[in-house]
Amino acid sequence: MASWDPASPDAGPAKVAHHKRCQIPVEATHEEKEQLVLDTIDEARICGVDVPLVVADAGYGHATAFRLLSLS
Structure with missing residues (x-):
């Protein structure tokens, strides 16, 4: 199952790309x-x-x- 957390090993590439594109800081958590x-x-x-x-x-x-x- 994909994770909502882009730092997670389970995070999908689309989620990671979205966070980078939107400049969401790594410290931002759910x-x-x-x-x-x-x-x-x-x-x-x-x-x-x-x-x-x-x-x-x-x-x-x-x-x-x-x-x-x-x-x-």
């Missing part, structure tokens, strides 16, 4: 969208922005970390 949301909320809170409500589609309900956000 992150789940749930983690991106949690990181954004954390950054907002660090900057003093209150985040009283987050609206998301049903898919986020499958992510335990996202569901637990309401408890923090």
Whole structure:
């Protein structure tokens, strides 16, 4: 199975070429969208922005970390 990671030995040549053509840095890694949301909320809170409500589609309900956000 081909990998999404162009640094992986399983990465297809098209994926590697795409990353080079788009100048995507090697350090850029895949992150789940749930983690991106949690990181954004954390950054907002660090900057003093209150985040009283987050609206998301049903898919986020499958992510335990996202569901637990309401408890923090």
